[in-house]
Amino acid sequence: MRTERNLTRLDRVFARLDREPERPAHIDVPRMSRHRVALFAGTLAFYLAIVWAVVITSWLVRFDWQVMFFRPYQQWAGIHWFVDYYVVLGQRGPTAVMVAAWLGWRSWRQHTLRPLLTLGVSLLLLNITVGAAKIGMGRLGPHYATTIGSNEMGLGGDIFPSGHTANAVVTWGILAYLASTPRARRWLSALSAVTSLGVGLATVYLGTHWLSDVLLGWAAGLLILLALPWCEPLIARAEVAVFDLRDRWRERHGAFVPAPAAPSAPVGAPVMIKPRTTPAHDEAAARETVSGTGRAARAPAYHLAPGPHSTRAERTPVTPVGSRRPPHADRVPRGASTSAARPLTGG
Template sequence: MRTQTNDAAPLGRPGKDVAGRSPERRWPPLTRTHKILFGAVIVLYAVVVVGVLTNSWMVALDWDTMLIRPYKRWPQLLPYLNVWIIAGQRGPSAIAACIWLVWRSHRARSMRPLLVMGTALLLLNMTVGGVKIVTGRLGPHYAHYMGSPELFAGGQIFPSGHTANSVVTWGVLAYLAVRHRRAGALVAGITAASIGLTTVYLGTHWISDVLAGWTAGVLVLLVLPLFEPVITSVDDRIQQLWRGRRGASQPSPAPATAQGWSGWDQAVRDELAGVGGFSDDQTDRPTGRPTGRRGIPG
């Protein structure tokens, strides 16, 4: 594999500058599309929250949907959706996700997949859990007054934790995917949508609960890239401690092409190069023709 060199880089030890300092890692800033999407989701989340707090048309929509009682109108779906909603809970979904994350961490020799999931779930619990406690909303099966938003009554139903958790859990798996990322994102979206709609069918959540859960989960995924420097720093420290316990005196110096890359980044870079046969100059090995693809994940 050919590698690119930086002729303007100062001479020095591999992985360090002339002053002996480690190169500073720089993550690209959020794109304009990312910022626009983040702003739009925040506005949507605020609209749902304010709509519920002010007993607006959002609450009327909740009651209209609840009074339809979908689980009674289409009872033939009840056995299947009962199983599906249980599979979508945090316990079963977390077990399935952790199996893949442990395998991914082992293959890349990096704790980053588990750290990313842990960070996402921590953000989810802090944000969604906080709103649940503050609003204290009751679910449809425990509602007391027709047309009431059922707020500050000791419940913990708004936003929907089921829905937000499915968005974050499966969204993180798509976020960490090296290949088939678009397919993973599509599967994550379908799963999160079906879990939310199933809670409405069963009458365990209001429509506004699900809308708030979807947007809250998406906000966690949009904020997650901002925590990458911290995640990578922790991952590097864990790897250094592990090498120290195995008797390594110091980490081996990084090659010139990996300056500023974490262990996870380099593992993904090597995996893509090995699987797809791409080099840094974006040429096809057998023919030497440009492929139009990058060998480094975006």
């Protein structure tokens, strides 16, 4: 006897994704338009200008030291507790988990892997670009500065650009990038901009970053968001590859794929009923057809029943008339006079 393999949770997830088209028709994939290319070029120029201003120890570095000596965490000590919690919105671990949960639900509802794959590509670009810049420039933070007025570059630090700020721009900006309507995209863009701005200023308040670190972090995160349309073909190919890998895995392990059920007649539809005939009637109809003397043979008549028949359990029981006992010669029917039936005795 053949037994079918039980479906695993992964099989059920992919079955859910296969129900409808993988990419909804009403959602437009952003393209690399001229406006976006111009914004990308302007942001890249701003990024390089900030790096150059710090390398040559310009007025921006002097302003960094002035803000550091101002010590905002001492000037406004009453909001320190709030800033400690708010800056978590820029930490990569908690924000990635929150956004991935939301985009996972979006992938489930839209039957596509694009939201999760887009998040993965953006975080990968963030780790590569920002991480390489941090290690390459090696700038020390305000708490570890050695020489007043210097740019603190090339001393083994890892705070330039600000990872909290860049992560806030990318993580919350990806929600606006994947928005399904223009109105939602505008609102989410404004919300992500305010959130990332607050995270950057929170790091300056706490003294963990220079102000120039925050400016470069904003530019680094915005460059990743603006470059995502160039990655859309790669995301589409990755989605196709994931589903192909799923199909090969199913074939290799003999996964059971339920076949679609045959459409059944709706309840209440008319049913074709063939009238019951006797063997004698069938024999007479055959003789008429062979001899040709009778009337032309008619096709068996079919009648339309008004609806489906009720089951035996739903029918109203009918009490039979009369007695169920078999007839007997010596048995007297009920209610009849018994005097005439009995033999007379005596003289």
